[in-house]
Amino acid sequence: MRLMLKKVLLALMVMVLATAAALAVILNSHPDMDAYQALNSPTAPPATPLKVRFLGVATVVLDDGETAIMTDGFFSRPGKLKSLAGRVGPDMDGITRGLARAGVTKLAAVIPVHSHYDHAMDSPEVAKRTGAMLVGSASTANIGRGWKLPESQIRIARLNEPMQFGRFTVTLLASRHSPTGFTGGTIDKPLVPPVRAFDYKEGQSFAVLVQHEGRSLLIYGSAGFEPGALAAVSADVVMLGVGGLGSRDAAFRDSYWRxxxxxxxAKRVIPIHWDDFWVPSTGPMKPMPAPLDHFDVTMTFLRERGAKEGIDIRLPAQWDAMDPWQGLGAK
Known part of the structure; x- marks a missing residue:
């Protein structure tokens, strides 16, 4: 009987180890991007007056040579095991490398699109280093307070209220996170890391409308939506969060696009938040692996809808400056 029990336990252990190994392989197998090279945005010429850089997930920098603003500012990218089972906090070296790679030394504002760790965790430290105002929800403000960011650098934004940063006009509009098990919740007191990743609750989600001397860009960081929230909004270019979109049904994708x-x-769509945020930001970005998302499904959907409605689809340049409005005609 004991021998039989030992054999059963051994078989179970082998099955568990085999399953874990197979899962590890799957979660480290990323979709190939070679098929989408024709969609890559070109690098902006040096004389481009307003440059935009995509730094991964929903971190975007806009710089007109006088003023720069950033959404999110997420550079730490803790690994899978730490994110899912451990505690996370800002990686100071990772932030140093990220800011240096992006050429960022001074910012007027850092604006997290919501308060999950892969958006807002690093934002207070980025604000400290660049002198920026941390702008966002009450939950984001509590992330800043937990990091001892001075109150003078924290601003709780109001929906639909334009804010001026140099020649940038920034308006935060109502949005929603993609419907997942992590959606919802607020951070109601200062959050002091390291904490569990799930302690970074969503708070209010924003769509960020940026207007600059006749140009308009909507940074939409999550693949969820507030019905009717953008009915009175115009934007030539949408940097569209597509994280998880490939796992949704066709009806949801249609509603999201609409x-x-x-x-x-919009005249152009540039998908963002498709990259695996567990991959360090020192190398090239890789799409989130299945079964967590389905990048090819997302890209097929975007290309088909773009072709049907005459909307240009481009992948963002990675870290390099680009001109999202290039080729769209006069301002």
Missing amino acids: EVVTAVK
């Missing part, structure tokens, strides 16, 4: 892209009359 409520965001069609609503603002």
